[in-house]
Amino acid sequence: MDKKKLSERDICTKFITPAVERAGWDILTQVREELYLTKGRIQVSGQLHTRGTPKRADYVLFYKPNIPIAVIEAKDNKHSVGAGLPQGLGYGEILEVPFVFSSNGDAFLFRNNLKSEGVLEKEIALDEFPSPEQLWQWWEEAKGLTPEQARLVTQDYFNDGTDKTPRYYQLLAINKTVEAIAQGQQRLLLVMATGTGKTLTAFQIIWRLWRAGAKKRILFLADRNILVDQTMTNDFKPFGGAMTKIRNRRIDKAFEIYLSLYQAVSGNEEERNAYKQFSPDFFDLIVVDECHRGSAAEDSNWREILEYFSEATQIGLTATPKETETVSNTDYFGPPIYTYSLKQGIDDGFLAPYKVVRFDFDRDLSGWTPQAGQRDRYGHEIDQREYNARDFDRSLVLSRRTELVAAKVSEFLRETDPMGKTIVFCENQEHAERMRSALVNLNPEQVDKNQRYVVRITSDVPDAQDNLDDFISPRLPYPVIATTSKLMSTGVDAQTCKVIVLDQRIQSMTEFKQIIGRGTRVNEDHDKFYFTILDFKGATELFRDPDFDGDPVQVYQPGPGESPVPPADTDGAASREDGWDAGTGDDVTTATRKFYVDGVEVSVAARREIYFDAQGRPITESLKDYSRRTLTREFASLEDFLRRWDDAERKQTIIEELRREGVHFEALAHELGLGAHHDPFDVIAHLVWGRPPLTRRERAARVKKRDAFTRYGETARAVLDQLLDKYADQGVGQLEDREVLKLPDFRPFGTPLEIARAFGGKTEYEQAIRALEDELYSAS
Missing domain, CATH: 3.40.50.300 (P-loop containing nucleotide triphosphate hydrolases)
Incomplete structure (x- = not known):
């Protein structure tokens, strides 16, 4: 048998798995092959999303079903015995296991991080693979565990x-x-x-x-x-x-x-x-x-x-x-x-990433001062002073401001998903009621379809519990929009919530994290992969806090003779037995009267979408400057960029890595005036080196015009032609994802296996895709 001709999967089946089984490992209960550790970060592009590459270990060995103890990374026999070790060490670090193996079917390279035999790494024969009892004994001794x-x-x-x-x-x-x-x-x-x-x-x-x-x-x-x-x-x-x-x-x-x-x-x-x-x-x-x-x-x-x-x-x-x-x-x-952390969950693909759209209103920025003797809607003379964002919806209500927030929320839903579950966080119960009414007036067609399109969910509403239960149920379409104050900020498992609206001043990092947490769940069955935060009161400034998603920092230090239990905090509220907020946080009581003012114009002074860098921090400079700086650091020159792009087995891998570094291609293309139909390749070359950009359709047309695939048969040429159309519509990821062959457009050519045979086999099909990509970018 010529091992060099075997695939990686064949090496696993014929050599690695039998060696592990001979060592005493139960294949059914102790060995998990091709185990996905992460799901792949969700990448958001406009209203579309894709998933990054998940992390998958070839083998994870479990001493007991709940105790992972070792990782094996396999390679085909064209690689060396230890070629998979760096990858295996990465998976071992994720799982925090001490034993990592790499194999190409000839032997194992064994990394024993416990140095149980006095050496960190050694090569062992296939029939020398350690037993479950041996690995567990080493780990048990290292942990110092007693038998009990x-x-x-x-x-x-x-x-x-x-x-x-x-x-x-x-x-x-x-x-x-x-x-x-x-x-x-x-x-x-x-x-x-x-x-x-x-x-x-x-x-x-x-x-x-x-x-x-x-x-x-x-x-x-x-x-x-x-x-x-x-x-x-x-x-x-x-x-x-x-x-x-x-x-x-x-x-x-x-x-x-x-x-x-x-x-x-x-x-x-x-x-x-x-x-x-x-x-x-x-x-x-x-x-x-x-x-x-x-x-x-x-x-x-x-x-x-x-x-x-x-x-x-x-x-x-x-x-x-x-x-x-x-x-x-x-x-x-x-x-x-x-x-x-939240950041880890988003990076792993288990939690939904978020987009932030911030609205700055002119009155919030410049404030408002009543004329001397001016009275409000109910005839009360307004206290003479300057009112600012801190006062709005607490001691003074500008009705036009409420209407403008409702208008922007309604506009966003109409342009994205009118049935997208939305939570609007308001200052208090009265504010939540005014917001509910404003949203009802701006969405009459939706309210006509169902009276519960917009509801208020606060502790003083008799049917709040029923509305809350229905809102969080993925199966039920209504209610769609819920206005609230404190009640839904925690303990609400809203799996399908797609929009979080912040029209509430939030000073507490704890409360902010809890509110953001209402949108972080992923529900693939109901098309919930990310969520959007619409911020009307600058609450997302808390993203800039270095402790937003960092490790907790111990601040309280009890003095001599003081209790180690810190004193009570007043930053939150206890709850009554019925599970509703007790009132200390759900409404605002002030010694001064609240004034209601109509007719004061309010407008949007600035609207901006906030993007985040690789560490999850908001990008404060222009997106162009940040991206240019990031790309210049990544690629030493145009020649370096072209070489690495050409050498990459998957162009999509480069694109995903740059996205993780905070390069937002769609938003960047918009800032550069290029539009959505330009390849990230062209966006990079144009931004950093001033190269004239081509649209994907122009690149595809050039390849078709050159008629570069005459060496293939009729079916294979037709498949490549269809793949070029897919590239023109959606990008290079369509060429590199074999799942695309299952789409209806390819059914006339047969199953994915039959399509591969039209090229001579799976390997030849992959070579044809690589040649197609070479043709797409060769003119560059």
Whole structure:
């Protein structure tokens, strides 16, 4: 057998998999081939989207189904034994596994990061592959686990029989937490961005500790009814009859898993004593969901409960660790044991990226001063002073401003998706009602189709819960637009929300992150891949804060003799038992009268779309200057650019890498006056080196005119001609994606396999695509 003629997949099947199996690995339960670690970042182009290349490991080896322990990267036999090691090390770093192997079918290059045998790397024969027990023994020794600790660490997670493995970061969060508890840690904090599955992660942690008998009675605390009820019916459902919800003072001590609102066990004086019906040592484990909100309450509900059950192991879950000069939940729980940020989630493709459109109104910038003695709509004399953005919709209402916001929101929806779920965050309940009315008046055709096209969802609306349930349901089209103030800022799983409107001054980074989190979920079944933020009050200035998506920074430092528990914060609001905001944040009460002024003209002084660089920071210079600087750093010269473009096996890879660096080709082409039908190749060459640009259609026409593919048969030429049309319409990615052959335009030529045969086979088809790309760019 000539190994040089075998594909990478053949090498895996004939040499690598048998070697792993001979070493004692169970192929069905311990070996996962071609395991996708990420989904590929979602790239947004205008109203279209594509996905970047996902990260996929050839093999991930699991000691137990919940414990990844090694990675194998395979290459065909034309490569050296160790050619796959750099790639494998990258996957090993993602999974945080200590053992990485590379193979071309001749042998393995083994990287043992634990140096268990005194050497970092060595080549081993195919029949020398280590067994699961050997790798686990090395790792167990490196971690210093006792047999009892190892028993807990290796406890299986819940499996519903679907063989669905948690995402890599969920596995890391679960395993790190269980391991820390096994080693005696009592206070733990998990920081995971909204939409990344905190509750599912918490369930698996609890399940493993419970099934292992390490934690027998567990309390799960949340701050809203909807969170508790969703948790019981969804992620926690496998606990079945062992689980109950604490309802006010009705406490049954016969269960093992308890779910409760903070307020159900620590509300008024009578309720506050409810949790004391349990002895202080009743619970072995307490998990606090959204612990930043409880820490913000003035009566510090969760802290009081945790201090009472101080002997229990306690885990805090949050998307937004609370760190201010006076408040810190990391001081209570300690530094996060694991952090998975919004930026990581977007980069991996698990969370939706966002576009930001900011509107600056002239009155917000210059303010407004009433004439002496001027009265408002209701005949009240307006206090004589200058009113600015800080006052609008709080102490003074300019009706034209409300109408203009509603007009811009309606205009955006009409131009994109009139049925796109939209949340409008207002200053207070009264502002939310005025905004609802303005949106109804501007969308009469939609409201005629369904009266619930626009609704207000605030705590003072009788049917707010029903509207909220329907709004967050992916299956139900109505309501479409929800106006709110604080109620929907957290704990609302709005999977299909496509637009977040900010007509609210937001000073709190915690609140800002929570609001942005309403749009970060991806729902591919309902075409939700990204979302747009429409900002009318400059709230997105918080993106410029270096701590927007960074690691939490410890600020609170207790002095000598002071409690390690930081004082209560007033930045948020507690919630009543019914799960609605208690009122401290959902409306504004002021000692002064609110004035309503009609007839004051308001206009848009500036509208701009905000773009972000590779680190997720807003680009503050012009897009042209930023892109030119980035591209000049990437390519030393025009010749360097042309050479690298020509050498690239996939041009789309270069395009995606530059997008990740913050080069926004569509917006850049618009700024350069080129339009949407220019290839990124031409955008780059024109911007940096002043080369005359061609449209994609012009490039395709040149190739057709040269009749460059006479050596192919009739079917193959027809396929290439159709591919040129696809390139002209949508770009080079269409040439490099084999899925394009499944489109209706190619059905007359047969299946993808039959099309490849028209060229002589799969390899010959790929060579023809490369030749086609050479022809497209040869004139350059």
